[in-house]
Amino acid sequence: MxxxxxxxxxxxxxxxxxxxxxxxxxxxxxxxxxxxxxxxxxxxxxxxxxxxxxxxxxxxxxxxxxxxxxxxxxxxxxxxxxxxxxxxxxxxxxxxxxxxxxxxxxxxxxxxxxxxxxxxxxxxxxxxxxxxxxxxxxxxxxxxxxxxxxxxxxxxxxxxxxxxxxxxYSSYDSYKKKMVNYARLKAKELLQKGIKPNAFHFIIKPTFKFFYDYIIRLGFLDGRKGIIICYLNALSVYKRYPILKEISKN
CATH class of the missing domain: 3.90.550.10 (Spore Coat Polysaccharide Biosynthesis Protein SpsA; Chain A)
Incomplete structure (x- = not known):
């Protein structure tokens, strides 16, 4: 073996x-x-x-x-x-x-x-x-x-x-912390690629992420759990860009 x-x-x-x-x-x-x-x-x-x-x-x-x-x-x-x-x-x-x-x-x-x-x-x-x-x-x-x-x-x-x-997902706070940590690393990745955040990144991308997972990917069928997960995943997308904006200055 x-x-x-x-x-x-x-x-x-x-x-x-x-x-x-x-x-x-x-x-x-x-x-x-x-x-x-x-x-x-x-x-x-x-x-x-x-x-x-x-x-x-x-x-x-x-x-x-x-x-x-x-x-x-x-x-x-x-x-x-x-x-x-x-x-x-x-x-x-x-x-x-x-x-x-x-x-x-x-x-x-x-x-x-x-x-x-x-x-x-x-x-x-x-x-x-x-x-x-x-x-x-x-x-x-x-x-x-x-x-x-x-x-x-x-x-x-x-x-x-x-x-x-x-x-x-064990709790709201622990999953949120995980999503924010992912966002921080993703921001560093985007910085290396030379991405500069704008209104599209702050508004359109996280909004699309939520509705894509909630509607197209049938998150609404998961009830309240679906709303929470889709929101937190979209939040992770949004959080990348304030972090990216801040580290770009530095």
């Missing part, structure tokens, strides 16, 4: 770290790269004998993921966020896939977005997917993207049938 390196990057994930570690004990090694958390994330992670913990200053998601990738000892990489969980069917699919003689070089996982422990069915998340399983020798995260990072794969791609569970 080919061996798997499971990688997790963390910052103040004390509420999630034990659950995600215990969720992926089928991996041959588990590596946690922490951004100097101020809670008990590191202490909890180190309490597991099968976990190796590194601490590395966070610059952006791409560099942090590539740092973690450099610590992996095995060819197959399973890269999870602390708020993601592998279901039993997905675990079996992973293990059955990597032992085949012929495999793809990377696999997309479709994700089921959880809102306070209950699934969100629409609001733009119904087709959400990310590459979470791949061969180390065939992939690297692209440096052009600082957030919502992209894995560049030199080879073939496929998709898993079973879904990954994504416990992204």
């Amino acid at each position: 080919p061996k798997i390196s499971a990688l997790i990057i963390t910052l103040d994930e004390a509420k999630n770290i034990a659950s995600v570690i215990e969720n992926i004990t089928f991996a041959d090694e588990i590596i946690v790269v922490d951004s100097f958390s101020e809670d008990n994330t590191v202490k909890i992670a180190k309490s597991y004998p099968n976990v190796t913990v590194y601490q590395n200053t966070f610059i952006d998601f791409t560099s942090q993921r590539n740092f973690a990738l450099g610590k992996a000892n095995h060819e197959w990489i399973l890269f999870l966020d602390a708020d993601e969980r592998v279901t039993e069917p997905l675990k079996n699919e992973i293990l059955n896939t990597i032992k085949k003689k012929q495999t793809a070089d990377a696999y997309f996982f479709y994700r089921k977005f959880m809102f306070k422990g209950k699934p969100l069915h629409f609001s733009g998340w119904q087709t959400d997917k990310n590459i979470r399983l791949f061969k180390k020798s065939k992939a690297q995260y692209t440096e052009e993207r600082l957030v919502h990072e992209v894995l560049k794969v030199k080879g073939s791609k496929s998709s898993m049938k079973s879904k990954l569970i994504h416990y992204s």
Whole structure:
């Protein structure tokens, strides 16, 4: 059986770290790269004998993921966020896939977005997917993207049938904080591209984002949950531009 390196990057994930570690004990090694958390994330992670913990200053998601990738000892990489969980069917699919003689070089996982422990069915998340399983020798995260990072794969791609569970929304404040942090990194990315914010960015883009997710992507069918998620995702788009305007001055 080919061996798997499971990688997790963390910052103040004390509420999630034990659950995600215990969720992926089928991996041959588990590596946690922490951004100097101020809670008990590191202490909890180190309490597991099968976990190796590194601490590395966070610059952006791409560099942090590539740092973690450099610590992996095995060819197959399973890269999870602390708020993601592998279901039993997905675990079996992973293990059955990597032992085949012929495999793809990377696999997309479709994700089921959880809102306070209950699934969100629409609001733009119904087709959400990310590459979470791949061969180390065939992939690297692209440096052009600082957030919502992209894995560049030199080879073939496929998709898993079973879904990954994504416990992204636990509370309004925590999700809002996450969206604002994403906006800050996105602003830095836009600065590198020479984008100058104007009325289109401040008004049209966030408004379009909300109505696209709420109407076109059927967020209204998620009821009050849909309104909250669509609003906060649109807020993240809006927040990029005041931040971009401020850092452009500096």
